[in-house]
Amino acid sequence: MMHRDLIRSLVLISPEIVAALTASVALIGAMLMKRSRGNEAFYIGIIGMIGALAATVILYERLTLDTAFYGMIAVDPFSLFFRIIAYTSILYVLLMSFNSRELKDTEGKWEFVAILSGFGIGMSMMASSMNLLMIYLSIELLSVMSYLLVSYTKGVRRSKEAGLKYIIYGSIASGFMLYGMSILYGISHSLNLREIALTFINSNYPPVTVYVATLFILAGFGFKIAMVPMHMWAPDVYEGAPTPITALLAVASKAAGFAVLLRFFYTAYISSVSMTQYYAQVSPIKWLTVIAIISAFTMTIGNIVAIPQNNIKRLLAYSSIAHAGYMLIGVSIISKAAIGSVLLYLAVYFFMNLGAFVVVMVVDNNLNSEDINSYSGLSQVAPGLSAAMAVFLFSLTGIPPFAGFIGKVVIFLSAIDKGLYWLVIIAVLNTVVSLYYYARVIKKMYLETAPADIQPIKVGILPALIIISLLIPTILFGIWWAPLQSFAHFSSFMY
Amino acid sequence: MMIDFSSVFMFLAVGVIFVAVTMLLARLIRPADPNVVKMSNYECGEDPIGSGWFTFNVRFYIIALIFVIFDVEAVFLFPWALVFKSIGWIAFWDMLVFIVILLVGFAYVWNMGDLDWIKDLDNLKENEEDTVISGTMPNTTSGQVH
Numbered sequence: 001m002m003h004r005d006l007i008r009s010l011v012l013i014s015p016e017i018v019a020a021l022t023a024s025v026a027l028i029g030a031m032l033m034k035r036s037r038g039n040e041a042f043y044i045g046i047i048g049m050i051g052a053l054a055a056t057v058i059l060y061e062r063l064t065l066d067t068a069f070y071g072m073i074a075v076d077p078f079s080l081f082f083r084i085i086a087y088t089s090i091l092y093v094l095l096m097s098f099n100s101r102e103l104k105d106t107e108g109k110w111e112f113v114a115i116l117s118g119f120g121i122g123m124s125m126m127a128s129s130m131n132l133l134m135i136y137l138s139i140e141l142l143s144v145m146s147y148l149l150v151s152y153t154k155g156v157r158r159s160k161e162a163g164l165k166y167i168i169y170g171s172i173a174s175g176f177m178l179y180g181m182s183i184l185y186g187i188s189h190s191l192n193l194r195e196i197a198l199t200f201i202n203s204n205y206p207p208v209t210v211y212v213a214t215l216f217i218l219a220g221f222g223f224k225i226a227m228v229p230m231h232m233w234a235p236d237v238y239e240g241a242p243t244p245i246t247a248l249l250a251v252a253s254k255a256a257g258f259a260v261l262l263r264f265f266y267t268a269y270i271s272s273v274s275m276t277q278y279y280a281q282v283s284p285i286k287w288l289t290v291i292a293i294i295s296a297f298t299m300t301i302g303n304i305v306a307i308p309q310n311n312i313k314r315l316l317a318y319s320s321i322a323h324a325g326y327m328l329i330g331v332s333i334i335s336k337a338a339i340g341s342v343l344l345y346l347a348v349y350f351f352m353n354l355g356a357f358v359v360v361m362v363v364d365n366n367l368n369s370e371d372i373n374s375y376s377g378l379s380q381v382a383p384g385l386s387a388a389m390a391v392f393l394f395s396l397t398g399i400p401p402f403a404g405f406i407g408k409v410v411i412f413l414s415a416i417d418k419g420l421y422w423l424v425i426i427a428v429l430n431t432v433v434s435l436y437y438y439a440r441v442i443k444k445m446y447l448e449t450a451p452a453d454i455q456p457i458k459v460g461i462l463p464a465l466i467i468i469s470l471l472i473p474t475i476l477f478g479i480w481w482a483p484l485q486s487f488a489h490f491s492s493f494m495y
Numbered sequence: 496m497m498i499d500f501s502s503v504f505m506f507l508a509v510g511v512i513f514v515a516v517t518m519l520l521a522r523l524i525r526p527a528d529p530n531v532v533k534m535s536n537y538e539c540g541e542d543p544i545g546s547g548w549f550t551f552n553v554r555f556y557i558i559a560l561i562f563v564i565f566d567v568e569a570v571f572l573f574p575w576a577l578v579f580k581s582i583g584w585i586a587f588w589d590m591l592v593f594i595v596i597l598l599v600g601f602a603y604v605w606n607m608g609d610l611d612w613i614k615d616l617d618n619l620k621e622n623e624e625d626t627v628i629s630g631t632m633p634n635t636t637s638g639q640v641h
Binding site: 003006007020024027028030031034 | 582583585589596599600602603606607
């Protein structure tokens with residue numbers, strides 16, 4: 001009996017087993033090929049990630065709403081959705097690393113692949129955990145791997161500084177989270193999210209204590225998604241990290257944060273009570289309002305501080321804070337439809353934000369600069385690249401023919417359904433503000449003349465292919481979003 | 496709920512008062528007689544040499560980390576041994592895989608030379624002063640690494 005359960009559980013985590021094997025093979029490769037500066041490691045990593053993706057797709061075939069390892073992790077459409085995001089984003093980061101100027105001369109490329117595989121395992125575990133301890137462990141796995149990746153380039157002080165800042169902020173945030181979890185455990189006498197929900201239903205809890213504990217846990221999750229007031233690390237870390245890693249943090253780390261936030265609130269606080277009451281069951285303080293207010297602050301601060309930025313990576317960092325704010329609207333409503341809209345937004349955001357970072361990397365490779373002023377007249381030397389950047393930035397703003405518009409509309413509609421008109425008004429005003437700083441980059445590229453000494457831009461075949469593969473979904477899902485929307489809705493089912 | 500927390504508050508208050516009163520009482524009745532031996536740092540009964548404020552060799556932490564990994568392995572082995580009979584051979588293979596993964600990491604650390612205390616003799620001569628201070632002076636370090 002136990003036997004069969006264990007084997008069944010091992011099958012359910014087969015993508016993570018493939019990723020762990022990739023990490024082990026990469027470490028063995030590091031021993032066999034010491035001081036190799038070639039790109040063999042990246043090929044191994046790409047094969048491993050494709051294997052993990054294949055295992056995830058196979059899991060869709062035998063999908064049941066189920067838990068593995070005696071209720072420790074859940075295997076459901078929700079977790080498989082985030083597994084796909086995890087391994088796809090690592091695949092893209094590996095593809096970007098072939099051409100990255102910052103990672104070209106690094107010695108430990110094998111270790112880089114091993115750490116990235118660990119990141120993938122951490123992320124998919126974050127999306128699947130049903131137990132407070134598993135949640136904490138997987139967040140720490142993801143965090144430690146990101147600290148290492150951020151400071152990966154040798155001899156670059158900016159990168160080391162970013163890594164150190166990330167560690168200090170991260171430790172404080174996870175300290176808060178752990179304290180909140182310990183209080184929650186003290187109240188419910190259980191680490192399992194379902195049993196915590198049962199405690200709330202039996203209403204045998206001190207409300208203020210639950211409120212404090214949940215705020216602490218929210219601080220830990222909010223650190224991962226760069227939610228105000230836990231957003232201070234984002235600009236410095238995004239600026240200091242090598243660009244492929246910045247893209248990973250902006251896309252994958254944030255998605256993982258939303259995964260754990262949604263599952264925690266939905267399973268422990270919502271799912272077992274009647275769907276109309278939302279947070280009312282948990283405490284006298286209205287959670288919907290609390291998260292809605294945080295969401296309003298997050299998008300406003302992100303957008304307004306993005307305006308004066310002159311470094312494109314810092315600008316995209318503040319823009320990613322603002323996008324976390326938009327997605328938090330969905331978290332505050334947290335109905336099935338709202339979760340589906342957050343997942344849709346995350347998928348769309350994946351394509352457009354990753355695309356913007358690939359363009360930033362290509363420009364940085366050629367001009368050795370991340371300054372927005374170096375984008376002046378880019379359309380004259382690199383028309384294709386500028387057009388792609390313009391599409392990604394317009395999509396990030398939410399201009400109609402592109403996918404970003406659909407993401408925003410679906411989230412705003414779910415807020416209107418719930419009657420959160422004030423939040424929708426703030427979000428729409430914020431979108432207008434965001435147009436200013438995104439359009440500033442586009443204006444530099446198209447309306448200003450290039451400096452006389454600008455070098456010709458070489459894009460290269462691989463980056464061009466990566467950009468095209470991200471450009472197609474950004475445009476396609478803006479016109480024909482029904483399949484993505486139905487997939488996101490299907491993925492909103494949790495155990 | 497406030498009643499729940501009142502006991503915490505009482506505990507806190509008694510803790511603070513107890514320490515404060517003891518310190519104050521001791522200050523009032525003890526003889527004030529500072530001398531060199533009394534003012535020196537306590538270091539496990541050894542005479543302290545030099546100041547404790549210097550850079551430690553980062554290899555202390557690497558060794559400590561490797562130790563922790565195998566410590567955790569042992570923690571996993573005990574419950575495994577307890578339920579081994581009821582799970583059977585699959586438990587054996589599970590644990591084998593787990594240990595092999597750890598051994599890959601161990602082989603990596605060994606192979607990369609992170610277990611060698613003195614990494615490079617030429618390097619040692621060049622930065623003799625640094626290395627002596629940070630790593631190989633037994634008197635200085637023995638008292639510091641608890």
